[in-house]
Amino acid sequence: MSQVVDEGHDPLRAQHQYTHLYTDLLRTVRELGLLRRRRGYYFTRIGLVLASFVAVWVGVGLLGDSWFQLLMAGALALVLTQVAFLSHDSAHRQVFDSASWNDWTARLLAGGLVGMSAAWWRSKHSRHHGAPNQLDKDPDIGAGVIAFTPEHAAQRQGLRAWLTRRQGWLFFPLLTLEGLSLYVASLQHLFRRGASSVERIEAAIVVTRLGAYLAVLLLLLPIGKASAFLGLQLAVFGVCLGGSFAPNHKGMPLVPKTMKLDFLRRQVLMSRNIRGGLLTDFALGGLNYQIEHHLFPSMPRPTLRKVQPIVREYCELHGVKYTEVSLLTSYRIVVDYLNNVGLRARDPFDCPLAAELRSAGGRNLA
Structure with a gap:
């Protein structure tokens, strides 16, 4: 389940090692001609x-x-x-x-x-x-019919609160x-x-x-x-x-509105890819390569499949969590996440992004 990042942890030192990661990846992608128009x-x-x-x-x-x-x-x-x-x-x-x-x-x-x-x-x-997924900045998790954050859920009363507790279903x-x-x-x-x-x-x-x-x-x-x-x-x-x-972001980590993140992790850690073949590519319009799309928004859709293994290997090499699941699994995650938000059953310290920052900080201090 996605959680809000622990703001008590100072991420500045942990971010230092990521300063040039995206620049290096972008240079590789350009040199391979993967940004050319199709x-x-x-x-x-x-x-x-x-x-x-x-x-x-x-x-x-x-x-x-x-x-x-x-x-x-x-x-x-x-x-x-x-x-x-x-x-x-x-x-x-x-x-x-x-x-x-x-x-x-x-x-x-x-x-x-x-x-x-x-x-x-x-x-x-x-x-x-x-x-993406940053509180008070990403309009896709703003207040609406569905509550995407516990804060929005807590403000609801009566029938709206009853519906919010079941909003996943x-x-x-x-x-x-x-x-x-x-x-x-x-x-x-x-x-x-x-x-x-x-x-x-x-x-x-x-x-x-x-x-x-x-x-x-x-x-x-x-x-x-x-x-x-x-x-x-x-x-x-x-x-x-x-x-x-x-499926692309719901249930992924939420970022506090004042938190600063480097571009690579901001896009990768808050996005989720969907496994599948050409039928999935067609049905989802290439948005199943959400991580690659967020890293290279102007990359033509058919090229996203080609750049995916490069991005996945690059993230694994540098210890950046790369998330990819099946379509059915992604929908199950979304439903569970929305139901849990409605019930406000969340542990703010059980957070993949906070763990990522702590891990990176530990490597830097070492």
Whole structure:
């Protein structure tokens, strides 16, 4: 179970030996050419996803007034999940050398196809990458429907407290609402006071896409079937997208808001990789290589598999704990962690990160 780091231990001396670790690793990766763009891969993948998107809507048109449309709703959700992964890659500037080309590709994929704001997601996701699992800094463990820290759980009363004590078991049912939650947060960001001119353009793209989506559904289907189509599509989309992000950090060590960590350990010790083959890579959009992605955010997705053995060996050589489990094991860890947070059954000194710091400190003192 993940725990908050022991702040009583002074990590400065222990950090000294890690000062140049990331620089050395980055130099090796660059020399091997593993940061080069893979435009052929991305052009092919974007083309296939666009073709799938069009095929789904052709299928919707051909089926007409039928409950078999629910199959198309599920298919659309799966396609939109892959579009979201591509927008994620482009926002991380993995596709093109040009920052502008990457940014606009991310906007068009997210806004024009998914109907979501890339600007909102990038702002939130950049803060997560800068401080994964750090209290009051990582928005992914902030207060919300689910309590990710004992402090958030302790503030809840009544029905919310009862639900929080069982939130691990409720996690996957709640993911069916994640799609709707993402759309609401995206629109709130775009229509907030002080939005930039680019965000206003993005808002127009998003509103046009959402409006056209609803109009097509209501034109082709009775309101009952249209509502069922929309509800199922949002539910499947939420489960697929939320289920791909959940295994990566939940249940890993939490970092106090004032603690300073070097880049290598900040990214490796708070991240978890998921074992699997090409099917796992596809289903999770390459996020199963979470450690490598956090160390090299602009590395093209297909290269993450190649760099993994280098990173794992490097971490083992320098005594940095590298975590990799199966997908089912990761979900079990997430459920157990969330239930334990809800019950506040945590020992603040039983912490993998604190142990790492103490061990490093002992080696330095020796």
